[in-house]
Amino acid sequence: MNPSVIPITDFQLALSVILVILTGAVSAALRLGLLRSLLWGTVRTFGQLTLIGYVLNYVFALNNLLVLGLLLLLMCYIAARTAVRRVTNVPPGTTLLAFGSLFASTFLVGVLVTQLIIVPEPWYSARIVIPIFGLILGNSMNGIALAIDRMYAETRARRGEVEALLAFGATPWEAVRDCVREAVRAGMTPTINSLMVVGLVSLPGMMTGQILGGVDPQEAVRYQIVVMLMIAAAVAIGCLILVGMSYRRMFTADGALNLEVYRSRGV
Amino acid sequence: MPAWFEFAGLSFLVGVEQRSVSLSGAVDRGRVMLVRGPSGAGKTTLLRVLARLQHGTGDVWLGGRHWHSFAPTAWRAAVCYVAQQPAVFEGTVRDNLRRPFQLTAVGRRRRYDAAAAERGMRALMLPPALLEQDARLLSGGEAVRIAVLRALLADPAVLLLDEPTAALDRPTAAGFCDLLNHWLSEKPDRRAAVVITHDEFVVHRLRDPVFLEMDGGDPGRKSISDVPDQLGGR
Numbered sequence: 001m002n003p004s005v006i007p008i009t010d011f012q013l014a015l016s017v018i019l020v021i022l023t024g025a026v027s028a029a030l031r032l033g034l035l036r037s038l039l040w041g042t043v044r045t046f047g048q049l050t051l052i053g054y055v056l057n058y059v060f061a062l063n064n065l066l067v068l069g070l071l072l073l074l075m076c077y078i079a080a081r082t083a084v085r086r087v088t089n090v091p092p093g094t095t096l097l098a099f100g101s102l103f104a105s106t107f108l109v110g111v112l113v114t115q116l117i118i119v120p121e122p123w124y125s126a127r128i129v130i131p132i133f134g135l136i137l138g139n140s141m142n143g144i145a146l147a148i149d150r151m152y153a154e155t156r157a158r159r160g161e162v163e164a165l166l167a168f169g170a171t172p173w174e175a176v177r178d179c180v181r182e183a184v185r186a187g188m189t190p191t192i193n194s195l196m197v198v199g200l201v202s203l204p205g206m207m208t209g210q211i212l213g214g215v216d217p218q219e220a221v222r223y224q225i226v227v228m229l230m231i232a233a234a235v236a237i238g239c240l241i242l243v244g245m246s247y248r249r250m251f252t253a254d255g256a257l258n259l260e261v262y263r264s265r266g267v
Numbered sequence: 268m269p270a271w272f273e274f275a276g277l278s279f280l281v282g283v284e285q286r287s288v289s290l291s292g293a294v295d296r297g298r299v300m301l302v303r304g305p306s307g308a309g310k311t312t313l314l315r316v317l318a319r320l321q322h323g324t325g326d327v328w329l330g331g332r333h334w335h336s337f338a339p340t341a342w343r344a345a346v347c348y349v350a351q352q353p354a355v356f357e358g359t360v361r362d363n364l365r366r367p368f369q370l371t372a373v374g375r376r377r378r379y380d381a382a383a384a385e386r387g388m389r390a391l392m393l394p395p396a397l398l399e400q401d402a403r404l405l406s407g408g409e410a411v412r413i414a415v416l417r418a419l420l421a422d423p424a425v426l427l428l429d430e431p432t433a434a435l436d437r438p439t440a441a442g443f444c445d446l447l448n449h450w451l452s453e454k455p456d457r458r459a460a461v462v463i464t465h466d467e468f469v470v471h472r473l474r475d476p477v478f479l480e481m482d483g484g485d486p487g488r489k490s491i492s493d494v495p496d497q498l499g500g501r
Binding site: 161163170178252255257 | 349
């Protein structure tokens with residue numbers, strides 16, 4: 001396709017195993033006990049990426065709207081599950097809310113970016129839509145995980161303040177507004193920070209990939225800008241929706257703080 | 268005329284063993300009820316249930332109105348609970364005193380009264396200059412007094428105080444008692460207080476208290492005696 005792309009042959013790919021041996025040597029020398037995980041991780045990396053390569057090839061060739069939609073839903077679901085599994089002490093049912101917020105934020109921003117900015121032909125081109133939605137989901141997933149974890153942690157830590165406000169007749173929203181603000185801030189901070197240092201500390205993965213793939217850096221930069229801004233928007237919206245749907249669940253029907261919230265459940 | 272604040276057959280669970288406690292009591296307009304009893308009797312839980320911060324069954328009336336006829340937020344604004352561990356918000360002491368007035372339930376009824384705040388500070392032996400200080404730097408005893416004053420200024424119909432003098436010395440405790448007596452007598456037809464205390468000094472200094480004695484964790488017994496005794500009114 002592009003003459004400046006240097007393909008990696010099977011043999012060259014196999015050579016990358018040298019890197020695994022180096023990593024394994026470090027683990028063995030320091031007795032880190034990571035050898036098994038390292039091997040398993042390497043096998044999974046090869047397996048998963050090879051598989052996804054075939055799947056993407058197939059889906060790109062098929063370019064069917066229904067298949068694309070189902071795939072995006074599946075991606076949303078996996079992202080929601082991963083996000084919630086990482087945080088401790090969230091009540092059951094949070095995965096569903098996480099799915100809802102990821103779905104809403106990703107589709108809102110994703111549709112905006114693909115249909116107004118990139119405008120592929122046909123409009124549901126899987127080659128464009130899947131990587132874009134994947135980028136949004138991967139980042140929103142981290143954002144909402146940080147936000148929801150922070151909301152519960154902050155409310156637990158500030159239980160005295162929250163209850164004091166309730167005791168004055170505060171609504172649940174008034175009582176936890178500061179905690180919710182901290183939560184959304186926590187969810188967005190990594191994204192905002194990355195907006196600050198992008199290109200200075202490291203080149204983003206997507207841009208690196210495009211440049212290695214032979215794209216003109218100036219062209220790659222344009223894509224990267226769009227991607228950064230869309231990620232920021234999606235993270236903000238995702239955090240807001242999830243926290244907005246979740247905070248009321250920390251309260252009883254009577255609007256009192258639910259005792260379960262600040263009773264750390266442990267194992 | 269019915270009592271200003273009254274509860275009957277009020278049941279709730281106490282402690283990790285979830286012991287059931289059931290009791291009744293009443294406090295008239297302008298009066299203070301003192302709750303006494305050993306640790307673990309459920310005194311704090313009683314106040315939290317009365318404030319609807321924790322679940323309990325039974326009947327509570329404020330000015331003849333049943334508690335379920337109030338919206339929860341309206342009830343809590345009227346029956347205000349102050350925890351033994353004082354809550355401190357970000358900002359100065361003044362910010363802390365004003366904080367309740369930023370809530371719809373309090374702010375729409377009345378405004379922050381700076382003069383009353385300064386009078387209260389003096390009564391509690393706190394220099395008015397303290398208003399400018401960062402509230403997180405307050406000592407334990409100062410924070411308790413600010414928390415009590417914050418509740419007094421919000422003008423609830425019933426004030427629920429949990430061991431307010433535990434961290435106070437004798438003169439400061441006297442200042443607290445006098446301020447509470449004064450607060451009750453300011454609007455004697457629509458104010459009352461329920462105070463948990465172990466402090467005999469407070470018992471003698473508060474005007475005309477009624478008593479609610481709660482027994483300890485004798486698992487067989489559930490009832491509680493309500494002793495409307497007049498002990499050493501001043």
